[in-house]
Amino acid sequence: MESPFKADVLKGKVALLTGGGSGIGFELATQFGKHGAAAVAIMGRRKEVLDSAVSVLQSHGIQAIGFQGDVRKKEDAARVVDSTVEHFGRLDILVNGAAGNFLVPSEDLSPKGFRTVIDIDSVGTFTMCHAALKYLKKGAPGRGTSSGGVILNISATLHYTASWYQIHASAAKAAVDSITRSLALEWGTDYDIRVNGIAPGPIAETTGMSKLVPQETKSEARESMPLYKLGEKWDCAMAALYLASDAGKYVNGTILIVDGGLWLSNPRFIAKDDVKQLSQVVERRSRTATSSKL
Numbered sequence: 342m343e344s345p346f347k348a349d350v351l352k353g354k355v356a357l358l359t360g361g362g363s364g365i366g367f368e369l370a371t372q373f374g375k376h377g378a379a380a381v382a383i384m385g386r387r388k389e390v391l392d393s394a395v396s397v398l399q400s401h402g403i404q405a406i407g408f409q410g411d412v413r414k415k416e417d418a419a420r421v422v423d424s425t426v427e428h429f430g431r432l433d434i435l436v437n438g439a440a441g442n443f444l445v446p447s448e449d450l451s452p453k454g455f456r457t458v459i460d461i462d463s464v465g466t467f468t469m470c471h472a473a474l475k476y477l478k479k480g481a482p483g484r485g486t487s488s489g490g491v492i493l494n495i496s497a498t499l500h501y502t503a504s505w506y507q508i509h510a511s512a513a514k515a516a517v518d519s520i521t522r523s524l525a526l527e528w529g530t531d532y533d534i535r536v537n538g539i540a541p542g543p544i545a546e547t548t549g550m551s552k553l554v555p556q557e558t559k560s561e562a563r564e565s566m567p568l569y570k571l572g573e574k575w576d577c578a579m580a581a582l583y584l585a586s587d588a589g590k591y592v593n594g595t596i597l598i599v600d601g602g603l604w605l606s607n608p609r610f611i612a613k614d615d616v617k618q619l620s621q622v623v624e625r626r627s628r629t630a631t632s633s634k635l
């Protein structure tokens with residue numbers, strides 16, 4: 342689908358995206374490049390994933406570089422952030438998309454497995470933000486004094502209610518949202534950095550979707566969705582463009598849900614046509630049955 346944004350909304354911006362080599366992160370990197378970003382740096386652990394993502398980005402005419410690193414490691418975070426600025430002279434946008442998830446009943450999940458997901462999603466997000474702060478502040482090297490940079494943290498909607506077999510990711514993403522709000526408050530005030538989040542629902546053609554909603558259950562999942570379709574990576578990228586560009590210049594500390602309204606929904610316990618037919622009958626019966634004199 343064609344973007345509704347002008348092609349230069351991110352003109353001259355330099356972005357670093359953890360998890361930018363695949364899935365939603367890669368789509369964000371692509372759309373940032375197509376909307377005028379001067380350069381995008383992507384971070385992940387697998388070199389082959391980064392290499393192939395960088396060649397696709399470059400084939401679109403986007404200046405791109407891949408940095409191998411693990412967001413759980415403070416040294417990796419510092420090295421990747423520093424290298425981004427060494428290569429491109431500044432850092433304007435940090436996207437924290439790196440995450441791990443798998444379906445597991447709580448009783449089968451070891452505390453070690455629980456901690457691993459918290460370490461990647463939550464601690465990793467904080468570690469990257471912490472490493473990037475010195476470059477995102479208003480007046481930081483290469484940025485000038487007009488405004489600070491932007492942080493986007495990718496979370497989920499799992500923790501808004503409760504999600505089956507994802508106790509680890511739910512807890513981790515709840516922490517990510519909390520980090521988003523705390524940093525928005527502190528760093529918005531002190532450094533003019535806007536910190537927002539994107540909470541995707543089920544997004545088609547992603548690793549997350551294929552791991553968490555196995556093939557066999559997909560059609561059922563679609564039918565229970567308010568908009569009767571899955572989200573696309575593009576939807577997340579458009580949300581990111583809004584938040585990262587000046588369109589969102591007064592938006593700070595928000596978590597933009599991109600799920601078609603799914604988290605609000607409950608399965609229908611009665612079909613709509615049945616309600617239409619039944620409602621008058623039930624109402625009449627209730628009036629006759631009531632002994633109230635009001």
Ligand SMILES: NC(=O)c1ccc[n+]([C@@H]2O[C@H](COP(=O)([O-])OP(=O)(O)OC[C@H]3O[C@@H](n4cnc5c(N)ncnc54)[C@H](OP(=O)(O)O)[C@@H]3O)[C@@H](O)[C@H]2O)c1
Pocket residue numbers: 359360361362363364365366384385386387388390410411412413437438439440441442461465495496497498540541542543544545547548549550
């Ligand atoms: N897909 C969905 O429907 C959905 C729904 C809600 C939320 N989300 C969120 O959206 C984001 C992207 O999801 P996706 O489905 O597109 O998944 P994905 O393609 O698996 O993306 C995850 C990326 O994170 C990187 N990564 C994982 N652990 C890392 C680490 N320790 N250090 C550095 N990089 C690491 C992975 O690369 P390496 O393995 O090479 O490191 C990979 O590129 C995630 O935050 C996810 O929780 C997705």
